[in-house]
Amino acid sequence: MRVAHVSTDTVRGTTLTQLDALESEGVHVMREVAGEFERPVLLFSGGKDSIVMLHLARKAFWPAPVPFTLMHVDTGHNFPEVIDFRDEVVARYGLRLVVASVQDAIDDGRVVERPDGSRNRLQTVPLLDGITAHRFDAVFGGGRRDEEKARAKERMFSLRDEFGQWDPRRQRPELWDLYNGRHKPGEHVRVFPLSNWTELDVWRYIEREGIELPSIYYAHEREVFQRDGMWLAPGDWGGPTAGEELETRTVRYRTVGDMSCTGAVESTATTVGDVIAEVAASRLTERGATRADDRASEAAMEDRKREGYF
Amino acid sequence: MTTTPPTGSPAGTTDHSRRDLLRLATAGSVDDGKSTLIGRLLYDTKSVLADQLAAVERATAARGGPDDAAPDLALLTDGLRAEREQGITIDVAYRYFSTARRAFVLADTPGHVQYTRNMVTGASTAELAIVLVDARKGVLEQTRRHATITALLGVPHVVLAVNKMDLVDFDEPTFRKIADEFAGYADLLGLRDVLAVPISALDGDNVVERSTRTPWYDGPTLLEHLEAVPVLRDPTSEELRFPVQLVIRPRTAEHADYRGYAGRIASGVVRVGDAVAVHPSGRTSTVVGIDTFDGPLEAAHAPQSVTLRLADDIDVARGDVVTPAAAVVTTGADLVGTVCWLAEKRSVLGARLLVRIGTRTVRALLREVDARLDVDTLQVDAWDSVDTLHAIDATDTSSDIPPRSLGLNAIGRVRVRLAEPVTLDDYATHRRTGGFLLVDPADGTTLAAGMVGPTLLDALAPAPPSEADEGWFAGAGI
Numbered sequence: 001m002r003v004a005h006v007s008t009d010t011v012r013g014t015t016l017t018q019l020d021a022l023e024s025e026g027v028h029v030m031r032e033v034a035g036e037f038e039r040p041v042l043l044f045s046g047g048k049d050s051i052v053m054l055h056l057a058r059k060a061f062w063p064a065p066v067p068f069t070l071m072h073v074d075t076g077h078n079f080p081e082v083i084d085f086r087d088e089v090v091a092r093y094g095l096r097l098v099v100a101s102v103q104d105a106i107d108d109g110r111v112v113e114r115p116d117g118s119r120n121r122l123q124t125v126p127l128l129d130g131i132t133a134h135r136f137d138a139v140f141g142g143g144r145r146d147e148e149k150a151r152a153k154e155r156m157f158s159l160r161d162e163f164g165q166w167d168p169r170r171q172r173p174e175l176w177d178l179y180n181g182r183h184k185p186g187e188h189v190r191v192f193p194l195s196n197w198t199e200l201d202v203w204r205y206i207e208r209e210g211i212e213l214p215s216i217y218y219a220h221e222r223e224v225f226q227r228d229g230m231w232l233a234p235g236d237w238g239g240p241t242a243g244e245e246l247e248t249r250t251v252r253y254r255t256v257g258d259m260s261c262t263g264a265v266e267s268t269a270t271t272v273g274d275v276i277a278e279v280a281a282s283r284l285t286e287r288g289a290t291r292a293d294d295r296a297s298e299a300a301m302e303d304r305k306r307e308g309y310f
Numbered sequence: 311m312t313t314t315p316p317t318g319s320p321a322g323t324t325d326h327s328r329r330d331l332l333r334l335a336t337a338g339s340v341d342d343g344k345s346t347l348i349g350r351l352l353y354d355t356k357s358v359l360a361d362q363l364a365a366v367e368r369a370t371a372a373r374g375g376p377d378d379a380a381p382d383l384a385l386l387t388d389g390l391r392a393e394r395e396q397g398i399t400i401d402v403a404y405r406y407f408s409t410a411r412r413a414f415v416l417a418d419t420p421g422h423v424q425y426t427r428n429m430v431t432g433a434s435t436a437e438l439a440i441v442l443v444d445a446r447k448g449v450l451e452q453t454r455r456h457a458t459i460t461a462l463l464g465v466p467h468v469v470l471a472v473n474k475m476d477l478v479d480f481d482e483p484t485f486r487k488i489a490d491e492f493a494g495y496a497d498l499l500g501l502r503d504v505l506a507v508p509i510s511a512l513d514g515d516n517v518v519e520r521s522t523r524t525p526w527y528d529g530p531t532l533l534e535h536l537e538a539v540p541v542l543r544d545p546t547s548e549e550l551r552f553p554v555q556l557v558i559r560p561r562t563a564e565h566a567d568y569r570g571y572a573g574r575i576a577s578g579v580v581r582v583g584d585a586v587a588v589h590p591s592g593r594t595s596t597v598v599g600i601d602t603f604d605g606p607l608e609a610a611h612a613p614q615s616v617t618l619r620l621a622d623d624i625d626v627a628r629g630d631v632v633t634p635a636a637a638v639v640t641t642g643a644d645l646v647g648t649v650c651w652l653a654e655k656r657s658v659l660g661a662r663l664l665v666r667i668g669t670r671t672v673r674a675l676l677r678e679v680d681a682r683l684d685v686d687t688l689q690v691d692a693w694d695s696v697d698t699l700h701a702i703d704a705t706d707t708s709s710d711i712p713p714r715s716l717g718l719n720a721i722g723r724v725r726v727r728l729a730e731p732v733t734l735d736d737y738a739t740h741r742r743t744g745g746f747l748l749v750d751p752a753d754g755t756t757l758a759a760g761m762v763g764p765t766l767l768d769a770l771a772p773a774p775p776s777e778a779d780e781g782w783f784a785g786a787g788i
Binding site for chain 2: 013024025031032034061064149152168175176178181182183184188195201
């Protein structure tokens with residue numbers, strides 16, 4: 001636990017540092033949701049953004065426990081290290097986890113497996129079904145506005161209709177820190193407490209707070225193969241196919257998603273400090289570097305958001 | 311074209327533990343070169359990465375033109391497909407860039423369509439507004455409109471960016487004439503901190519790098535100024551306002567009797583031992599603890615999120631506001647303020663609404679709309695006061711535009727009756743707590759954003775006939 005960073009004699013003339021200001025804003029948003037909604041849920045993938053969200057939730061309600069359920073949309077193609085991490089975190093903090101399974105949705109015919117084996121886009125149906133089944137009215141997501149241009153216009157509180165759809169024209173203007181979470185039955189609100197964070201902010205905060213992450217975020221040796229200029233890991237999802245050769249590389253992941261579309265980057269960064277230096281010097285955005293799903297078209301993210309994606 | 315930030319080191323390689331955060335808004339249209347300016351700020355602070363730049367280069371090439379054409383930086387802020395297809399900008403986009411000294415959150419507000427709604431949104435959280443003009447065109451009606459909204463929302467710092475100086479041969483008299491005209495107008499609006507900077511967003515002059523083509527200009531570059539303006543007023547100079555978000559009652563074995571009030575300090579400072587009052591009840595107590603996950607504090611200031619513990623077991627709930635015990639705090643159920651109408655649906659006298667103010671939501675009735683500000687002419691139309699509690703059918707449906715009604719993007723003065731008393735801080739002195747929303751209870755639509763008490767509109771308006779009160783004028787000013 002860190003030493004508190006404001007004492008009486010430093011109050012005069014101080015402004016918060018950027019990370020303190022972002023943290024305070026995130027905590028404020030989480031408390032607003034707890035105050036305004038009946039059944040909030042926090043989307044928890046075991047990725048760094050959702051881990052930072054959970055950290056903010058622990059801060060927001062301390063000394064009370066986190067008052068939210070966690071939900072993981074399980075593609076069935078997860079990195080095992082990430083699933084282990086998820087379960088360990090849930091047990092450590094005594095949280096409740098519900099899993100929305102893409103495999104279940106495929107098995108009972110709600111979605112159909114794609115020929116390329118990618119299940120990223122298939123997550124939307126189990127996500128929305130999970131929200132409906134559990135009657136969640138507020139859904140915390142780790143999306144950041146710096147990630148992608150469709151997200152640059154996202155609100156902190158983003159209204160979704162009964163089909164989970166995002167309609168940019170129906171979004172409410174957000175003024176001051178007055179978040180309007182009113183919604184009709186069947187609608188829900190997606191809430192993005194990390195809206196104003198950048199990838200570097202997330203990493204600097206992880207370093208400052210000493211937050212633990214799944215091991216795959218740091219450099220390790222792994223068997224990978226190349227597809228579309230990305231290093232993918234082999235697995236049940238269907239790679240590699242003929243002509244794709246496995247080789248051992250020292251890699252790490254900048255994002256954690258479905259194994260079929262999340263690429264590793266070659267890296268020797270074994271500590272948070274190394275990662276920060278690497279991200280700061282990187283010439284590619286994290287999605288540009290590692291996400292096949294966003295390469296599909298100029299408006300790939302916009303289209304998925306409209307359908308109700310994260 | 312240069313790419314070195316003034317601090318000499320790209321973001322990310324220096325110590326950022328002391329870096330602070332400035333929120334700013336830009337106003338102007340694509341024609342003024344706003345997208346190019348934002349693209350320039352992102353590019354020159356190395357906030358644009360290779361894959362984003364490659365996409366822009368592809369898009370630039372796709373439009374034709376010479377192979378060696380510089381990437382069109384305006385494309386960096388290209389928005390949604392719906393916007394590209396319809397050639398409009400739907401709403402505010404947020405951009406991020408940083409230097410070693412400061413991180414910036416920029417609200418990029420479109421200039422044309424629904425300008426009021428978007429600018430009001432962007433300006434509500436901004437500490438600084440950049441108003442952009444084209445050096446060839448000078449101060450236009452649109453410029454005055456942007457300045458008016460900036461003043462109305464109480465944005466403390468304004469930069470007049472006189473763009474396209476390259477197209478007027480960096481002519482000093484042209485710049486001075488525009489700067490002087492704007493200064494006169496800003497003065498009228500009560501804008502106190504205004505800086506005019508001659509720039510060329512296209513070539514980068516005086517945006518990040520000092521231009522060699524404006525030897526007559528000895529002020530800071532745009533980015534130097536953005537790095538230097540104070541982010542917040544000194545919290546010790548403001549009175550404490552702490553809107554309670556939640557009551558924290560863990561009811562766990564370890565914290566069986568814990569009761570704390572969670573919130574974010576909106577303004578001022580709170581210290582352990584302070585005598586405080588809780589509004590609207592006005593009950594008083596003493597702060598005995600300021601708790602955070604990271605340990606207890608002796609003092610905390612805006613905008614920290616903390617949990618307060620009080621000495622006495624008094625009734626405190628979400629929506630209450632903690633202030634110093636000695637503070638003179640207005641509470642009441644009669645809310646008078648200036649609103650910007652944000653919805654397609656027009657205001658209707660006598661309508662049942664919800665008012666969101668601070669962390670409180672109360673039922674309300676729209677009693678009166680007695681003045682409307684024309685942001686183009688700065689003229690205020692005042693109407694005779696009619697209290698709708700006694701004349702609910704005051705709306706005249708025989709004309710196209712009902713009197714005493716506000717439509718999308720209109721700015722007007724309203725009187726709202728609340729179902730229960732709330733804390734009413736004047737926006738002019740309490741920017742963090744004096745804002746409110748009008749919400750449609752039927753579908754949750756945000757109908758309007760409002761500011762409590764006298765605003766710019768009152769400074770410009772004739773006195774409301776039945777409610778004339780010298781205090782309105784004495785307190786007016788932004």
